[in-house]
Amino acid sequence: MDVLVICPDAYDAAAFAALRQHRIHLLPADVDHWRPSPRFDVLAYLEAGRRFLRRRRVDAVVSTHDLGDLIAAVLAAEHGLPGPSPEAVFLCLHKLYGRRRENEPIRCEPIDLHDPEPRSPIGYPCFLKPPWLKLGLLSGRIDGPTPLARALIAASAEYAAWARQYRPLFGVAVDADRYPLAMRDVMLVEELVQAPQVTVEGWMDGDTFHLWAITDTNTFPGSPAIDSFTLPSRHPPAVQSRMAARARTAARAVGFRDGFFNAEIWWRNGEPLLTEINGRAAVCFGGLYEACFGRSILEAVVALAGGGRAASTPSHRGIVAGQYNFVTFGEGRVADLIDVEAARATRSLWLLRDPAEHVRPTSAFGVVLAQVELHGMAFEDLDAEADVLRHRLLRRPEASPWPARLVPADAH
Structure with a gap:
């Protein structure tokens, strides 16, 4: 084909x-x-x-x-x-219009991105996110009106740039009169x-x-x-x-x-x-x-x-596998946050950011600098291997979250 x-x-x-x-x-x-x-x-x-x-x-x-x-x-x-x-x-x-098609959705309401005195219509705590975007971008937990106002100001710094990629396409793909909020500056507050x-x-x-x-x-x-x-x-x-x-x-x-x-x-x-x-x-x-x-x-x-069939549901072969993230809540050049040379030399590990890029977290999900894929016979072995790699590659471990199984002395 x-x-x-x-x-x-x-x-x-x-x-x-x-x-x-x-x-x-x-x-x-x-x-x-x-x-x-x-x-x-x-x-x-x-x-x-x-x-x-x-x-x-x-x-x-x-x-x-x-x-x-x-x-x-x-x-x-x-x-x-x-x-x-x-x-x-x-x-x-x-995500808003998708929620509205569900039979039993969690609570989810739109709010005006530019509201000078925003309030959550579903109360607090809640979860704030854009109506589109992935991987927790511009999103996070909100515990009150003041954090909500701050989060909207922070989101507005990038919102317009993202919206110009989505809105013109929405206008082609669907009837904008049927989905008017697709063309407006809104964020969503959802049940946490x-x-x-x-x-x-x-x-x-x-x-x-x-x-x-x-x-x-x-x-x-x-x-x-x-x-x-x-x-x-x-x-x-x-x-x-x-x-x-x-x-x-x-x-x-x-x-x-x-x-x-x-x-x-x-x-x-x-x-x-x-x-x-x-x-x-x-x-x-x-x-x-x-x-x-x-x-x-x-x-x-x-x-x-191509109009064919996707075959059948796959069968497990007894192997376990994991994709492990290298996350930071630090701000700075990628090359100052992770050992780029060592990362590039590590099998099945790929950098997700340009080494010269300046990054800063814009959500509670942090910034994912890299990912590594591991597989074997036991999850415990994969966890241990991932932890060793994180210790070796992360240059500011104190700025990264750590699994409960291993919290290094210089991390918090």
Whole structure:
């Protein structure tokens, strides 16, 4: 098949190149998936995709990123290719309107970004976040009116730059009169949920749900910052079954069909609660899937996007795997926060930031400097190896959170 990849990054370029049975076409984008990209014109990029599809035959259009997934849905719909509808992907991206499609959503209300005297309509504590964006960007716990006002001021510094990447595309993908808040400067206040979380990965074949995997999200003690993602899930089978059912319900609620998606689910007081649904595969877990299943999720994504079948739910091979984060709450050059040379020499570790970049945390999730993927026969062995690497590579360990299993003397 001829496959057009939207908004590819370096990981995509390498991963899709491994699919040698397909002809892969990357449509380069001057966009950063972690920071606003002022030079990126989303409508000009969409038009470049249209020109490509007019010139060449393409069997499938795919993306592994937020924003890119909606561009891919628009292009596929315009050219009669398989895939979820633009409206369904929009409802995955816009967390407020997605919540409003749920049968039993957690409390979630919009507030004006520029309100000089903001108040939470659901009380405190609550969780503040933008109506779009990923990985906790511009988000965090709020405990009162004064912290809320400060958080809105902080968010407004980057909000406009992010909005110019999303809003023009929303205007193309859906009826703005039906979704007016998609065009306004709003933030969301949500019920604060503190509970174990997983990512349910699956796909919809028409209206039928198929499970791919359930990955555990492990946070640092007393923090929403993410320590690691591990596979297979350590939740009991009955709990995993209910989480998968909740993901299926979430996909159907937004009308998501004929594509891969992932749903983040909390398990609180014996009940699954939807954190959010994303209208794309969590390809960032591709290495974990290959280690544990011996299966490529990109193969399945491309097959489904081309109108075929994604085969079957993978089977575990007895291997455990984890993706471990190098998180900092420090501010400064990346090269001053992590040993770049040693990081580049470490197998299965990749830097997520440019060494010369100046970073500062803008949320309670901190800044993820790097990730390493490990696999073996026991989670305890992976944890120990990750901790050794963090000790060796982090140059300001006191600015990083540490797992309860190991808190170094110079960390707090």
